[in-house]
Amino acid sequence: xxxxxxxxxxxxxxxxxxxxxxxxxxxxxxxxxxxxxxxxxxxxxxxxxxxxxxxxxxxxxxxxxxxxxxxxxxxxxxxxxxxxxxxxxxx
Numbered sequence: 082x083x084x085x086x087x088x089x090x091x092x093x094x095x096x097x098x099x100x101x102x103x104x105x106x107x108x109x110x111x112x113x114x115x116x117x118x119x120x121x122x123x124x125x126x127x128x129x130x131x132x133x134x135x136x137x138x139x140x141x142x143x144x145x146x147x148x149x150x151x152x153x154x155x156x157x158x159x160x161x162x163x164x165x166x167x168x169x170x171x172x
Contacts, residue, residue, distance in 0.1 A: 089133035095126045102147045109145040
């Protein structure tokens with residue numbers, strides 16, 4: 082399962098989705114508007130996040146509401162960002 086998590090975190094789009102739904106659950110359609118990518122691409126990213134057990138999708142009529150399952154994933158993202166920024170400082 083760890084491999085799935087890191088695979089899910091390998092995309093900046095998926096990281097952005099996680100950060101946004103950590104603040105509040107959002108409809109999948111919101112990402113199409115705000116991220117300027119099509120719904121098919123968003124669906125693929127959502128699928129990877131679901132397979133990694135990082136989010137759950139709640140069907141409300143035609144809307145798919147995305148919920149983060151464990152906000153601790155944001156700590157991992159933040160730590161990775163700090164490591165990356167620290168490496169850039171040493172170059």
